Amino acid sequence: MSSEEVRLQKVLSSAGIASRRAAEELITQGRVTVNGKAARLGQRVDAERDVVRVDGDRISTDVKKRYYALNKPEGVITTSKDPGGRTTVLDIVGTEERVVPVGRLDIATEGLILLTNDGELVHRLTHPSFKVDKTYIAEVSGLVTHETVRTLTGPGVRIEAGRPAKASKARVLQVSKSAGGRTVMELTLHEGRRHVVRRMLAEAGHPVLRLVRTGVGPISLGRLKPGDYRTLSTAEVTALFKTVGL
Numbered sequence: 001m002s003s004e005e006v007r008l009q010k011v012l013s014s015a016g017i018a019s020r021r022a023a024e025e026l027i028t029q030g031r032v033t034v035n036g037k038a039a040r041l042g043q044r045v046d047a048e049r050d051v052v053r054v055d056g057d058r059i060s061t062d063v064k065k066r067y068y069a070l071n072k073p074e075g076v077i078t079t080s081k082d083p084g085g086r087t088t089v090l091d092i093v094g095t096e097e098r099v100v101p102v103g104r105l106d107i108a109t110e111g112l113i114l115l116t117n118d119g120e121l122v123h124r125l126t127h128p129s130f131k132v133d134k135t136y137i138a139e140v141s142g143l144v145t146h147e148t149v150r151t152l153t154g155p156g157v158r159i160e161a162g163r164p165a166k167a168s169k170a171r172v173l174q175v176s177k178s179a180g181g182r183t184v185m186e187l188t189l190h191e192g193r194r195h196v197v198r199r200m201l202a203e204a205g206h207p208v209l210r211l212v213r214t215g216v217g218p219i220s221l222g223r224l225k226p227g228d229y230r231t232l233s234t235a236e237v238t239a240l241f242k243t244v245g246l
Contacts (some may be wrong), residue, residue, distance in 0.1 A: 006044060070224075112219065
C-alpha cells in the first residue's frame with residue numbers, strides 16, 4: 001500500500017465536497033467513483049493519482065495542486081520571470097508553490113489569468129482542440145455597427161494567411177458619439193493566436209483602446225480588483241475539469 005493513500009472520506013472532506021459523515025452517505029448512495037468504479041466505505045485512494053468523481057464530475061483530490069485566479073493589471077507581464085526586471089504575474093501571487101500562468105495576456109491587456117501547477121489542466125485549457133472560450137470587454141475607437149458585429153461572429157476577419165479570426169459571440173454594450181466615437185463591446189472566442197482580439201478589431205476598423213479579459217471557460221473575473229488574486233473554489237475547479245473533459 002502506498003504511503004500516499006488515505007481514506008476516501010478524508011479526501012472528499014479535504015476537497016470541500018462534504019463532511020466525513022456526509023461523504024459516507026455519498027459513497028453508500030453510489031454517487032462516488034474511483035477510477036471509474038463504484039467507491040466503497042473505508043476505501044483508500046492515492047490522492048495524487050486516482051480519479052475521484054462525485055455525480056460524474058471529477059474533483060480535485062491532490063492537496064499539492066494549486067488553482068488561482070488573478071486580475072492582471074496593465075503593465076504586468078504574463079511570464080514566470082522577466083530578464084528586464086518588470087513585474088510578472090508570479091510576483092503578484094508570490095506563492096511558495098511553483099505555479100504557471102495558463103496562457104498569456106499581453107502587457108497592455110488587463111483581466112483574468114488562471115495560475116496552477118496542474119500540468120494536464122494547463123495543457124487542455126491552452127490547446128486549441130479543446131476550444132475553451134475566453135470573454136473580453138473591449139473599448140474601441142469608432143462606432144461599431146450591427147454589420148460589423150455580424151462580420152465578427154460570422155465569416156470573421158482575416159488577420160493573416162489562413163483561416164479568419166472570429167468570435168463565437170459579440171455584442172455592443174455602450175456607444176459614445178463624442179470625440180470621434182467610442183464603443184464598448186463584449187466578445188467571446190476560443191482563438192489562441194497572439195494578440196488575436198486586438199488584431200481582429202483593428203482589421204475591422206476599430207483599434208482597441210482598452211482590453212480586459214473577464215472570463216476563461218466557466219471562471220469569471222467577478223469583483224476581483226486589479227492586482228488581487230484568489231484561490232478557486234472546489235466547484236470552480238470541478239467546472240474547469242468538466243470543461244476540458246478531465
